[in-house]
Amino acid sequence: MRKFNIKKNTLLKNKIINFLLKNGNKKISENLFLINSKLFQKFYKKNHKHIFKIGTINSLPIINIKKIKRKRKRIKEFPFVSKKNIRISLSIKSILQTSTKNFIDEFILSSKNLSKSAIDKKNIHEYAFLKKKYANYRWF
Numbered sequence: 001m002r003k004f005n006i007k008k009n010t011l012l013k014n015k016i017i018n019f020l021l022k023n024g025n026k027k028i029s030e031n032l033f034l035i036n037s038k039l040f041q042k043f044y045k046k047n048h049k050h051i052f053k054i055g056t057i058n059s060l061p062i063i064n065i066k067k068i069k070r071k072r073k074r075i076k077e078f079p080f081v082s083k084k085n086i087r088i089s090l091s092i093k094s095i096l097q098t099s100t101k102n103f104i105d106e107f108i109l110s111s112k113n114l115s116k117s118a119i120d121k122k123n124i125h126e127y128a129f130l131k132k133k134y135a136n137y138r139w140f
Helices: 006-020 026-043 048-058 084-098 104-111 116-134
Strands: 063-069 075-081
Touching: 006 026, 006 048, 006 084, 026 048, 026 104, 048 084, 048 104, 063 116, 075 116, 084 104, 084 116, 104 116
Parallel strands: none
Antiparallel strands: 063 075
């Protein structure tokens, strides 16, 4: 049997609610999340928690690009591997920024790798691969 981990599921829910916050009203963002999850259950027969999880995984940017200013205003860009917490927050932020009021559609598209956030992730990874000559680290 598979164990159900409560902490991981509430972590994803809390991160989504925190990114939905507007003017410090957490109650409004919780209601918006609840309404969207109920709409999802009404129209689709799949579990909304599973779709949220797959959507965030598909839009996770593993590698990011950091910019450092050097002498005489030269900017040096190099790729680096981001931490797990930062990856999750960046993926949720990109999904919610590209969606309108109904963020369920964006999560469904990102679970199928068709959303704008998943395409942005691919573009970031390609750009990081081009800039890897500036990174003198083991993981490249």
